[in-house]
Amino acid sequence: MAAERTWKLHMGPHHPSTHGVLRIELELEGEKVLKATPIIGQLHRGIEKIAEDFTFHQAIPLTDRLDYTAASLNNLGYVLAVEKLLGIEVPKRAQYLRVIISELSRIMGHHLWIGSAALDLGAMTVVFYTFADREIIMECIEEASGGRLTPTYMRIGGVSKDVNEKFIEKVKYFVDMFPEKIDGYETLLTDNIIWRQRNEDLAVISYDEAINLGLTGAVGRASGVNYDVRKAFPYSSYEDFDFEVPVGSKGDAFDRYMCRMEEFRQSVRIIKQAIENLPDGPVMADIPYLNPPQEKVRTDIDALIRRFKFVLEGFHAPKGEVYQSVEGSKGELGFYLYSDGGSKPYRCKIKSPCYIHVSALPAMVEGYMLSDIITAIGGLDIVLGEIDR
Amino acid sequence: MDFLIDIAITVVFNLIVFVGLLLIVAYSTWFERKLLGDFQLRLGPMRVGFHGLMQPIADAIKSFFKEDVIPKNADTVVFILAPMLSFVCALGVIAVIPFGGTVHIFGRDVKLILADIDVSVLYIFALAALGSYGCVLGGYASYNKYSLVGALRASALMISYELPFALTIIAVVLVSGTLSFSGIVDAQAGLWNIVKQPVAFILAIICGLAEINRTPFDMPETESELACGFNVEYSSMKFSMFFMAEYCHLFTISAIITTLFLGGWHGPFLPGPIWFLIKSIALMYFFIWERSTYPRLRIDQIMRFGWKFLLPVSLANLVVTAIVMTIF
Numbered sequence: 001m002a003a004e005r006t007w008k009l010h011m012g013p014h015h016p017s018t019h020g021v022l023r024i025e026l027e028l029e030g031e032k033v034l035k036a037t038p039i040i041g042q043l044h045r046g047i048e049k050i051a052e053d054f055t056f057h058q059a060i061p062l063t064d065r066l067d068y069t070a071a072s073l074n075n076l077g078y079v080l081a082v083e084k085l086l087g088i089e090v091p092k093r094a095q096y097l098r099v100i101i102s103e104l105s106r107i108m109g110h111h112l113w114i115g116s117a118a119l120d121l122g123a124m125t126v127v128f129y130t131f132a133d134r135e136i137i138m139e140c141i142e143e144a145s146g147g148r149l150t151p152t153y154m155r156i157g158g159v160s161k162d163v164n165e166k167f168i169e170k171v172k173y174f175v176d177m178f179p180e181k182i183d184g185y186e187t188l189l190t191d192n193i194i195w196r197q198r199n200e201d202l203a204v205i206s207y208d209e210a211i212n213l214g215l216t217g218a219v220g221r222a223s224g225v226n227y228d229v230r231k232a233f234p235y236s237s238y239e240d241f242d243f244e245v246p247v248g249s250k251g252d253a254f255d256r257y258m259c260r261m262e263e264f265r266q267s268v269r270i271i272k273q274a275i276e277n278l279p280d281g282p283v284m285a286d287i288p289y290l291n292p293p294q295e296k297v298r299t300d301i302d303a304l305i306r307r308f309k310f311v312l313e314g315f316h317a318p319k320g321e322v323y324q325s326v327e328g329s330k331g332e333l334g335f336y337l338y339s340d341g342g343s344k345p346y347r348c349k350i351k352s353p354c355y356i357h358v359s360a361l362p363a364m365v366e367g368y369m370l371s372d373i374i375t376a377i378g379g380l381d382i383v384l385g386e387i388d389r
Numbered sequence: 390m391d392f393l394i395d396i397a398i399t400v401v402f403n404l405i406v407f408v409g410l411l412l413i414v415a416y417s418t419w420f421e422r423k424l425l426g427d428f429q430l431r432l433g434p435m436r437v438g439f440h441g442l443m444q445p446i447a448d449a450i451k452s453f454f455k456e457d458v459i460p461k462n463a464d465t466v467v468f469i470l471a472p473m474l475s476f477v478c479a480l481g482v483i484a485v486i487p488f489g490g491t492v493h494i495f496g497r498d499v500k501l502i503l504a505d506i507d508v509s510v511l512y513i514f515a516l517a518a519l520g521s522y523g524c525v526l527g528g529y530a531s532y533n534k535y536s537l538v539g540a541l542r543a544s545a546l547m548i549s550y551e552l553p554f555a556l557t558i559i560a561v562v563l564v565s566g567t568l569s570f571s572g573i574v575d576a577q578a579g580l581w582n583i584v585k586q587p588v589a590f591i592l593a594i595i596c597g598l599a600e601i602n603r604t605p606f607d608m609p610e611t612e613s614e615l616a617c618g619f620n621v622e623y624s625s626m627k628f629s630m631f632f633m634a635e636y637c638h639l640f641t642i643s644a645i646i647t648t649l650f651l652g653g654w655h656g657p658f659l660p661g662p663i664w665f666l667i668k669s670i671a672l673m674y675f676f677i678w679e680r681s682t683y684p685r686l687r688i689d690q691i692m693r694f695g696w697k698f699l700l701p702v703s704l705a706n707l708v709v710t711a712i713v714m715t716i717f
Contacts, residue, residue, distance in 0.1 A: 119613065371688065
């Protein structure tokens with residue numbers, strides 16, 4: 001009887017390879033996957049709802065906690081959305097710094113992805129190499145913002161503070177030495193026959209499926225969807241930089257891997273251009289209600305009152321709704337803000353790429369083996385903090 | 390009186406080998422952790438003793454004092470017996486491995502081998518097959534889906550790798566003309582078997598890896614897929630026994646390959662046991678190095694590799710060896 005030949009397995013939420021607290025309900029026949037149902041919600045913190053109770057400024061640290069592997073990219077998406085709502089122009093230097101920090105974050109996110117994806121398949125050394133390199137980026141970001149994992153560097157109208165010489169030195173050191181390290185990862189993985197066997201022709205998503213599912217980022221590009229928000233709708237001066245968007249052809253797990261490896265190189269290229277052409281000037285838009293004078297607070301009662309009101313009340317945004325997306329390390333990360341004219345967003349909706357990618361998981365793994373689920377999840381690069389929000 | 394001295398020598402010798410083996414097993418965990426640390430830009434154990442030298446002892450004490458959990462629906466008898474079976478079978482292999490020549494003591498010639506039996510090769514195969522039952526039964530008795538899958542994988546792996554391993558070693562037996570390990574070692578006094586049988590050496594290393602469930606063939610465990618596989622429900626000393634069996638296997642498979650291909654304890658200048666340890670540890674180094682480099686294969690790929698590649702190649706090696714032996 002067919003009913004007796006199949007069995008059910010609850011994979012997760014406490015499973016080493018589901019990248020957090022994803023649970024997958026599996027129906028298996030032997031080790032063959034008949035049906036996979038991802039069940040999410042174990043990491044729900046209500047970030048969207050909390051943002052409604054916070055002023056526009058206060059909500060920035062919340063966005064750090066979405067995709068905590070590449071925190072600054074989420075900051076960028078949110079502050080760009082608020083700036084669009086307010087209609088603010090950000091100084092060029094701040095824009096370039098944002099680009100540097102967000103590309104560094106992208107590399108950080110990919111570091112975590114490649115390390116954990118390799119660890120899932122049993123190649124345990126790669127994760128230590130990537131974390132050693134990730135540490136250098138963390139030091140760069142610490143130099144700029146003071147934070148490491150969740151720096152909250154972006155501010156509405158610019159960045160929190162200007163960078164020093166040391167930061168520039170460190171970033172230059174990183175971009176010089178990192179391409180060699182990427183080659184090192186490739187020797188360990190791309191040239192490794194077992195890695196190729198485990199990834200090639202696996203968890204295939206065709207072009208049409210990718211479009212229908214709405215896959216973006218490296219997952220979509222591996223299937224041939226040539227869409228990158230940085231190219232399609234440039235923001236934060238991305239049009240100034242010369243870089244390429246890698247596109248795959250087969251849409252299997254190996255293509256996803258190759259796309260991300262190429263993104264490493266392109267990110268380094270962008271950082272190199274940005275750090276060399278870093279313009280001078282302020283790092284904050286000169287708008288009084290965004291940036292009340294800090295230095296006169298102790299001597300000038302007017303300044304004190306303005307600072308006080310800024311902290312307590314924030315600023316009132318005009319009525320309206322905006323949508324702004326950025327190219328996150330996982331895919332198109334969008335922020336939809338609806339303002340009713342108050343100092344808090346009436347509604348803040350986050351379009352998370354991982355949420356969409358995890359919906360592609362059943363289509364990827366059905367008909368494959370139990371072990372291939374691990375490969376598929378690794379290739380999808382999901383972060384549960386962003387899925388559950 | 391002579392009889393008593395005989396017994397005393399045997400008992401002391403057995404004790405030395407047994408304690409020595411347990412020490413090697415304990416310190417091979419330290420060796421692996423240190424080496425992996427070296428490969429992975431970190432230090433490995435550093436806290437307990439000088440460079441973590443007391444770490445294995447600390448681990449042993451810790452696992453003695455852990456709570457011993459037996460799952461509610463587990464088959465208790467099998468659940469308790471499985472780790473013992475695994476451990477005993479792993480330890481037993483050392484009995485037939487010669488690690489030195491003959492020592493003259495108390496007017497007697499003592500051979501540095503616990504049991505110099507004629508059918509050593511058959512004996513290690515029997516123990517290896519029996520040892521796999523430890524994994525299979527342990528996984529089966531745990532009443533856990535993950536460990537059941539691990540147990541199934543262990544049995545599949547055992548079937549598909551025992552055969553090429555046996556065929557590989559039969560080629561060596563043909564070359565040496567004996568089934569006894571001490572005979573095989575003596576036959577290599579002039580020229581090591583690795584020169585006579587290079588293909589068999591590579592095959593034996595691959596099959597050995599599968600035999601002891603190490604990456605890229607660590608299917609019964611696969612900590613990232615099955616959350617530790619067959620031993621997921623085990624705790625305390627029962628888990629330690631599986632753990633020690635694994636490291637004991639690591640050492641014994643190195644010792645077996647040393648004996649079969651690398652001339653056993655033969656070597657210039659240094660005494661036999663030292664040469665034996667050097668060669669075995671070099672092979673262990675290789676196995677650990679390989680673990681830190683390779684990802685693991687999928688179960689169907691392992692099956693395909695075993696049946697469609699290893700089996701024909703080892704069979705061809707055997708046939709070619711036999712033909713060459715007949716002609717010359």
